[in-house]
Amino acid sequence: xxxxxxILRVDLTKGACQxxxxxxxxxxxxxxxxxxxxxxxxxxxxxxxxPLSPGNVLIFATGPLTGTSxxxxxxxxxxxxxxxxxxxACSNSGGYWGGELRLAGWDMILITGKSKTPVYLHIEDDKxxxxxxxxxxxxxxVWETEALIKDRHHEPRMRVASIGRAGETLARYACIMNxxxxxxxxxxxxxVMGSKNLKAIAVHGTIGVQVKDPxxxxxxxTAARAKLDPSPDRAGLAxxxxxxxxxxxxxFGSLPTRNNQDVQFEGTDKIGxxxxxxxxxxxxxxxxxxxxxxxxxxxxxxxxxxxxxxxFAVKDNKRYxxxxxxxxxxxxxxxxxxVGVDDIDxxxxxxxxxxxxxxxxxxFGATLAAAxxxxxxxxxxxxxTYGLKLEFGSAEALVKGVELAGLGERFGADLGLGxxxxxxxxxxxxxxxxxxxxxxxxxxxxxxxxxxxAYATSNRGACHLKADPYGDDFDGGPIxxxxxxxxxxxxxxxxxxxxxxxxxxxxxxxxDDVASQLGAACGSDWTSERLSEAGxxxxxxxxxxxxxxxxxxxxxxxPKRILKEAAKSGxxxxxxxxxDKMLPAYYEIRGWNDEGVPTTQTLQRLSLx
Amino acid sequence: MKITVxxxxxxxxxxxxxxxxxNLPEGSVVANALSILGLAHPDGHATLLNDETVPAAVRANTxxxxxxxLTVFPPLKGG
Numbered sequence: 001x002x003x004x005x006x007i008l009r010v011d012l013t014k015g016a017c018q019x020x021x022x023x024x025x026x027x028x029x030x031x032x033x034x035x036x037x038x039x040x041x042x043x044x045x046x047x048x049x050x051p052l053s054p055g056n057v058l059i060f061a062t063g064p065l066t067g068t069s070x071x072x073x074x075x076x077x078x079x080x081x082x083x084x085x086x087x088x089a090c091s092n093s094g095g096y097w098g099g100e101l102r103l104a105g106w107d108m109i110l111i112t113g114k115s116k117t118p119v120y121l122h123i124e125d126d127k128x129x130x131x132x133x134x135x136x137x138x139x140x141x142v143w144e145t146e147a148l149i150k151d152r153h154h155e156p157r158m159r160v161a162s163i164g165r166a167g168e169t170l171a172r173y174a175c176i177m178n179x180x181x182x183x184x185x186x187x188x189x190x191x192v193m194g195s196k197n198l199k200a201i202a203v204h205g206t207i208g209v210q211v212k213d214p215x216x217x218x219x220x221x222t223a224a225r226a227k228l229d230p231s232p233d234r235a236g237l238a239x240x241x242x243x244x245x246x247x248x249x250x251x252f253g254s255l256p257t258r259n260n261q262d263v264q265f266e267g268t269d270k271i272g273x274x275x276x277x278x279x280x281x282x283x284x285x286x287x288x289x290x291x292x293x294x295x296x297x298x299x300x301x302x303x304x305x306x307x308x309x310x311x312f313a314v315k316d317n318k319r320y321x322x323x324x325x326x327x328x329x330x331x332x333x334x335x336x337x338x339v340g341v342d343d344i345d346x347x348x349x350x351x352x353x354x355x356x357x358x359x360x361x362x363x364f365g366a367t368l369a370a371a372x373x374x375x376x377x378x379x380x381x382x383x384x385t386y387g388l389k390l391e392f393g394s395a396e397a398l399v400k401g402v403e404l405a406g407l408g409e410r411f412g413a414d415l416g417l418g419x420x421x422x423x424x425x426x427x428x429x430x431x432x433x434x435x436x437x438x439x440x441x442x443x444x445x446x447x448x449x450x451x452x453x454a455y456a457t458s459n460r461g462a463c464h465l466k467a468d469p470y471g472d473d474f475d476g477g478p479i480x481x482x483x484x485x486x487x488x489x490x491x492x493x494x495x496x497x498x499x500x501x502x503x504x505x506x507x508x509x510x511x512d513d514v515a516s517q518l519g520a521a522c523g524s525d526w527t528s529e530r531l532s533e534a535g536x537x538x539x540x541x542x543x544x545x546x547x548x549x550x551x552x553x554x555x556x557x558x559p560k561r562i563l564k565e566a567a568k569s570g571x572x573x574x575x576x577x578x579x580d581k582m583l584p585a586y587y588e589i590r591g592w593n594d595e596g597v598p599t600t601q602t603l604q605r606l607s608l609x
Numbered sequence: 610m611k612i613t614v615x616x617x618x619x620x621x622x623x624x625x626x627x628x629x630x631x632n633l634p635e636g637s638v639v640a641n642a643l644s645i646l647g648l649a650h651p652d653g654h655a656t657l658l659n660d661e662t663v664p665a666a667v668r669a670n671t672x673x674x675x676x677x678x679l680t681v682f683p684p685l686k687g688g
Contacts, residue, residue, distance in 0.1 A: 232649070236620035242688045244618040247626055251617045251657065251680055273618070273625045301688070329687065443687065464687040474655035474684040476662025507686055571662050 001212050002064040002521035003027060004105050008128050010121060012196050013054060013113030017121070017128040022107050027064070028524065029607065031531075032107070034090045035498035035538035037061035037079035040110060041088065042541060047548035051081040051188070052170060052195040054114035060101070060161070060201065061109075063500025067102025067209040067295070070221050070517045071228055072502035074099040074295025076184075083188030083195070084172045084363065084418050085437040085461045087546045091175070091189045092465075092497055093161075094294035094302075095182030097203065100159035104205025115197040120162075122153065123203040133199040141165060141356045142177040149202045162200035163190045164358030169408030170194055171416030173363030173439070177355060181302075181325025182294065185360045187438060187460050188418075212523030220516040224509060229298050233507040237301040238291055242329035245442070246272045249333075252474060253570010254447040256440060257337040258392050259369040260433045260559075263444045263567045267342025271332055275344050276303075282310040287344055289323055299504055303327060307352075311345040313399045325355050330464070333442030334365025339372060340392035350402040357406030363418055366439035368401050370419040370431050371411075379426045385411045430560045436461035436551070445562050447572025448473040450482045453582045456556045457486065459542040465503060466493055476571070479578055483585035491535035498538060537606040540590075540598050544608070553596030556583060610635055610675040614646065617682040639668040642679055655684045 005022045023040075030036040037059040049055030058080045065073040076098030082089030101109070104125050118133035136152070137145040142164040150158050159178065167174035167190035174190030175183040184190075193199075211217040228234055236244065249255035250268045257265040269275065276288040285306060293300035305326030307314050314320040327335070327348055335347035354361040368390075374380040375390035382389070388404075388411055390397050404412025414422055419432035419439050433440045438461025445452025450469025455462040468489035472481065492511055496503055499514055511528035519526040557563075562577045587594065591602030603609040616627045633642060639658060643651040656663045657680040663671050673679070 232620050236683075236685075237688075239620070240625070242685075244620075244625060245685050245687060247618040248682050248685060251615070251682060253660070441687065468686060470686045471655075471684045474662070474682070476664045503686075504688055569660075571657055571660055573660070 001523055002068060002209060004102070004107050006106055008106050008109045008123070010109060010111045010128070010130070011113050012111060012115040012119070012130070012198060015115065015130055017130060029534065030538060030541070031495060031498035031534050032063035033061045033066070033075065033498045033500055034077045034079065034092065035494060035534065037077060037108065038088065038090065038538060038541055038545070040108070041079050042545050044110070044112070045081070047081070047545055048550065049081065051083045051086060051192055054196070056081050056192055056195070058111040058189070058192050058196060059108060062098050062102050062107055063498055064522050065517060066500030067099040068211060068217070068521060069296055070501060070521070071225050071296060071298040072294070072505055073500050074297060075500050075502055076101065077497065078176055078184040078189045080189055080192045081549070082460065083170070083174070083191035085187050087436055087460065087549055087551055088542050089187035089189050089460055090497070091184035091186050093176070093178055093182050093184040094297070094502060095179035096295045097159040097161045097178035097182070098500070099295035100203050100205050102205070102209050103207060104203050105207040109201065111196065111198065114195065118197045118199050120149070120200040120202060121198065123201070125205055125207055137162070137199050138168065139165070142358050143180055143356050145200055146180060149200060153202065155204050158202050158204040160200055160202045162358070163193050164356060165407050166357045166359045166405070166416065167191055167194035169413075169416065171359060171405065171408060172418040172421065173360040173367070175358045175360050177358045181355045183355070183360070186362070186463065190358050211521040213520050216520035217517065220520045224505070224513045224517060225298055227513065228505050228508050231508045234299050237299050237504060240273045241291065241301045241303050243273045243276060243327060243332060245329040246332060248474070249442060252447055253567060253572055254444045255337050256333065256433065256442060256444050258340045259338065259373040259431065260440070260444060260561055261373070263447060263570050263572065265337035265340075268337070270342040271336045271344045271347060276327070280308050282308050287348060288326055294502070297502065301504060305348050307348050308345045311349070313346060313349040320349060320352055324352050327351050330442055331361040334362045335398060338365050338369045339398055341395050341398050342393075343395040346395035346398050350398050353402045353406050359406060362441055363439040364402060364405055364415070366433055367415055367417070367419045367422055368398065370423055370433065371415060372397070373431050374423065374426050374428060377428070379428055384414070433559055433561070434462060435558055436555055438462045444567065444572070445558060445577040446567040446575050447570055449479055449578055449582065450477070450485055452558060452562065452577035452579060453482050453486045453586060454490070456558050456579055456583065457490070457586060459539065459546055466490060468493065479581050480585070482582050483589050486586060487589045488532075490539055491532050493535070494538040495531040495535035498534070533606070537608060540602065540606055540608055543598060547597060556596055610637075610673070612642065612673055612675070612677040612679055614642065615678065615680040616646065617680060618685065620683065633673060637673050639663050639671045639673060639679065642673060643668065643681065646681065648681070653683065654681050656681055
């Protein structure tokens with residue numbers, strides 16, 4: 001059995017850590033990670049609790065394949081009620097922290113209450129303890145926190161998940177970072193951690209993970225890697241990461257630009273895949289210096305970058321001249337076109353600060369873009385920004401804005417509100433490019449209609465990873481087919497997210513490949529059909545939690561700009577998102593009523609009643 | 610007739626973006642153009658003809674005309 005069948009329950013109010021058995025009946029129904037943690041969340045907390053109150057529950061959950069030799073089997077998910085969105089949050093991260101938690105003998109950490117003073121959780125195999133973070137790591141950045149903890153415990157192999165200053169100051173889109181530049185990035189899970197006075201979770205494990213049938217597991221992993229490793233999809237991700245998408249969305253006309261006022265950006269040549277590998281004049285080096293892999297991953301899509309040492313953002317600051325986590329597609333979209341900036345080094349610097357202080361670069365960039373549009377129309381003035389000129393295209397505004405947001409200082413406190421709250425504060429709520437309060441990733445729904453539906457229906461708010469409408473959208477598939485594609489892929493993604501694997505191998509694998517590895521690891525009879533059904537169960541469980549928070553079908557929507565203002569160029573020129581046509585079909589396929597509520601029959605079919 | 614082909618976000622070892630002019634017989638369709646581009650899996654790519662999508666299902670009967678711009682790219686998934 002790949003499970004340790006063991007949860008660490010941490011009551012921050014009492015300062016207590018206790019082991020308890022994992023509910024294996026739920027594991028059979030909800031797989032693990034995202035699904036299983038969502039089940040625990042729905043059983044443990046009042047959905048109406050304020051996400052920043054002690055009543056919120058914060059769960060770090062691995063999947064049954066986390067910590068195994070399955071390719072990409074290093075993922076964990078943070079599940080909680082999102083500080084940004086007020087609905088369920090499931091933020092998934094790679095790196096090495098999730099694998100280390102399994103190696104230490106734990107499947108999940110469930111955190112309740114709030115500590116009176118800042119603490120961190122220290123785990124060495126079976127031993128778990130809360131330690132004082134005051135006068136030690138509280139007030140420090142993510143990078144310093146990790147170094148200080150490793151030094152104090154004399155364990156360089158320790159893995160650390162922590163919040164930076166953004167989490168401490170409760171920036172609504174604060175992340176939980178691990179391994180310096182990997183992030184449980186979305187929905188403000190870092191703010192929830194900060195609200196609990198929990199600075200970090202440091203873990204070191206020597207126990208390991210046992211699978212149920214080692215021979216069958218070895219064969220299943222080998223067969224899956226034989227498909228993945230030689231594939232051009234894997235080679236493309238290793239060579240270029242995700243940044244190639246910039247050329248595609250630019251070409252297709254789905255690249256959100258200047259707060260979605262445009263869908264194509266004139267500066268992509270300066271910030272895209274080719275620009276990342278072009279050698280600079282100043283030092284003869286490219287921005288991208290190498291790629292790297294997460295735990296057990298045979299893809300290696302992670303970027304390692306070095307900035308131009310002469311760039312204005314770093315020329316007097318040696319700290320940021322070292323190699324560090326580089327730009328992915330989502331970060332370059334948000335720190336480039338969305339704010340109108342074509343300076344790859346300014347974007348790289350902003351990404352570094354997001355990593356260092358623990359902020360979601362998507363939400364930060366999109367919030368800055370909203371602020372820039374508010375500034376453009378005069379709703380935000382120099383008096384509000386303490387003189388900072390928030391002009392689209394200004395690399396200086398990007399650099400200063402990210403520094404301020406990271407520390408929560410001056411106008412940075414406003415930027416930490418996120419787009420929705422910021423635009424409401426300054427009287428223009430329609431300018432927030434969000435769904436359910438979460439900022440858009442790098443796809444405009446006017447040319448990618450399936451993505452529009454995916455954003456509007458995503459349980460955690462606008463998200464590019466909770467459905468897979470890409471192929472059909474890029475192929476110009478008909479509106480009538482979108483609901484089915486989004487429904488099927490949402491279920492499949494929920495299953496993969498819950499397994500402990502990354503989504504990237506799914507460019508090559510089918511659910512059968514996940515099922516064969518999962519079945520051999522757990523000794524359960526997993527099939528692609530059973531995984532799809534479990535994914536649908538998870539989706540409806542999340543939906544039911546959201547409905548209990550007070551969300552309704554009216555929240556399955558998009559900003560007025562996407563629904564009413566036609567795209568100015570590209571393949572979607574003249575179009576708006578046709579949500580009115582897609583949403584009723586989606587509700588019907590889901591087995592929900594006209595108000596977006598799962599019917600009794602649907603809940604019974606999925607064993608949710 | 611001559612048309613311009615833009616190939617975008619190609620995978621290594623090709624350079625990511627390539628633009629070239631190709632010669633095709635009159636009456637050629639999008640599928641004909643795709644078949645001579647040297648792609649390992651032409652059907653696995655998405656296409657735009659003068660900025661409008663051409664679904665895979667209609668490439669065999671979508672006529673090209675001189676000076677058309679055909680854009681070809683792999684339908685990557687986000688991450």
